[in-house]
Amino acid sequence: MASDTSWADRPGRMTPTEIDTSLPHSARAYGWMLGLKDNFPADRDFLLNLLPNFPECLDIARQNRQFLYRVVSYLAAPPEQGGAGISQFIDFGCGLPTGDNVHQVAKRFSADARVVYADIDPIVLTHGRALLAEDESTTIIQADMRDPAILQHPDLVRLIDFTQPVAVLYLSVGHHLKDDPGGGLADARDTLHAVIDHAVPGSHIAASQVVCDDPARGRAFGSAIDAAGIPWQSRTPAEFATLLDGLSPLNPGLVNLKEWRPDPNQPPLPSVDLALSPFEGRAQGSNLYEYGGVLTR
Ligand SMILES: C[S@@+](CC[C@H](N)C(=O)[O-])C[C@H]1O[C@@H](n2cnc3c(N)ncnc32)[C@H](O)[C@@H]1O
Numbered sequence: 173m174a175s176d177t178s179w180a181d182r183p184g185r186m187t188p189t190e191i192d193t194s195l196p197h198s199a200r201a202y203g204w205m206l207g208l209k210d211n212f213p214a215d216r217d218f219l220l221n222l223l224p225n226f227p228e229c230l231d232i233a234r235q236n237r238q239f240l241y242r243v244v245s246y247l248a249a250p251p252e253q254g255g256a257g258i259s260q261f262i263d264f265g266c267g268l269p270t271g272d273n274v275h276q277v278a279k280r281f282s283a284d285a286r287v288v289y290a291d292i293d294p295i296v297l298t299h300g301r302a303l304l305a306e307d308e309s310t311t312i313i314q315a316d317m318r319d320p321a322i323l324q325h326p327d328l329v330r331l332i333d334f335t336q337p338v339a340v341l342y343l344s345v346g347h348h349l350k351d352d353p354g355g356g357l358a359d360a361r362d363t364l365h366a367v368i369d370h371a372v373p374g375s376h377i378a379a380s381q382v383v384c385d386d387p388a389r390g391r392a393f394g395s396a397i398d399a400a401g402i403p404w405q406s407r408t409p410a411e412f413a414t415l416l417d418g419l420s421p422l423n424p425g426l427v428n429l430k431e432w433r434p435d436p437n438q439p440p441l442p443s444v445d446l447a448l449s450p451f452e453g454r455a456q457g458s459n460l461y462e463y464g465g466v467l468t469r
Pocket of ligand 1: 198199202235237242264265266267268290291292293297315316317318342343344345348
């Protein structure tokens, strides 16, 4: 993997370099809900406090990761198989590696698929380097997707050809993007538009965030997460849709992710840890859900 030292050391860069185990982190808490083992007491305590009030959070995290599989399968499949035929992907806020990561799903359809994974959390880089950066066509970088200079990262420039269609993924990260982040960082709308607005026709964006139809409950959920140290911006579905203005959603539009082209044959996720199993199966009919879709310019 190419060194990113000069980019990473430039003034104004704000990504943390140390793994902090004293506070819960999004990647690790979310990963625990997916059945991963790389987490610490702070991550587990955080979820065990949150889930009694918001039990649907477990199912919707898992529904989001299953959405990723269906989205990447569609984007990478050749047009003759009904797909978008895209062979280069940027996965912003990629999280910890699971069984079916973007490059593994994409390469089933397109052997020459290239993937750049990016995450702000240094633990994702540590675990991801071994598992995600398997060959010259896949890399992982530690970066803040809100950084206005993100597209100049050397590994991104090396792997992505912006004269060709690109798929850019922001899955279950919309809620981490504040409307007013300060510090010279891009706001949520500008972050989501940074790549797609400059990409060639045929490019796609997939994006999702946890939303709530009841704004007061959504704010209570977001405040509980924000207070624990994980940045969170509560939104209704309409507020999230506004961030994607000017883009055209593909069928079936922006929806509760479990309704986005469901595939009864997709591979299952690892099973839920015993400590979380009381919270399984609680998302049915809930006003809190993961919302998003796939859009083009
Ligand atoms: C809920 S996880 C989603 C993981 C993955 N995208 C998925 O859908 O399975 C959110 C991820 O976004 C990352 N993240 C949050 N804010 C970020 C930022 N400003 N820049 C890059 N990554 C960020 C977190 O570290 C975490 O790994």
